[in-house]
Amino acid sequence: MDISFQVDSAPVLGPLLVLFAAGTVVQVRRGAWDRRRALLQLAAAVYAAAVLSLTVFPLNVTWGEYANQTPWIEQINFIPLLTADITMVPNVIMLVPAGFLLPLLFRNATSASRVTLVTAAVSLSVEAAQLLSYIVLNNGRSVDVNDLLANTLGGLVGYALVTLALRAPVLRGPLLAAALPRSAALRDDRRRTATADGPQAAPTAAPVIRP
DSSP: OOEEEEEOSHHHHHHHHHHHHHHHHHHHHTTSSOHHHHHHHHHHHHHHHHHHHHHTOSEEEEEGGGSOOSOGGGGEEOSTTTTOOTTHHHHHHHTHHHHHHHHHHOTTOOSHHHHHHHHHHHHHHHHHHHHHHHHHHOOOOOEEHHHHHHHHHHHHHHHHHHHHHHHSHHHHHHHHHHSOTTOHHHHHHHHHHHHHHOOOOOOOOOOOOOO
16 A cells, blocks of 8 residues: 655644633733743743654655665664764754753653753653654654754753853742742752851840849
């Protein structure tokens, strides 16, 4: 059976985003979510959809005569940096927002090493999805270890940027107002504030003067 068709991202991700946006509006109207925090979560959802649109979609389904004949193992580049060039730059840029958003959304994104591990795991999941789509759907995607390295570097750059932004008085307030209640950014800010204030000395009673 010879099959060839394409699944675009809009029919799949579009309705999911609409449902998420509708749920966000409901939560804000009920008072369950703060508006700034709702906007941050909505921005994260739009960003995730954009990444999937660039890396996984469109899905080109080809079987039979139209299928790719190259063995799947040959679609993988295992050697890092051998073919590295300027094309790695978009892969770095793509994961910068992830490194920026993670400390504002999650409680465990407390250090550069943790954010690096998370972005590496996200990138690895994307590469695995691309390989699976090639094996199952004969989609024309290749898997490159250089993409993994570039994405991970992008996450680290994003974490460095959000760290600098949280130390800037102009940006610190709006970012913390939008951060989720248990996020790493808010926890670290409370810890720094408590350390800066230091322990407060107990007030000394005034001496009693007896006649």
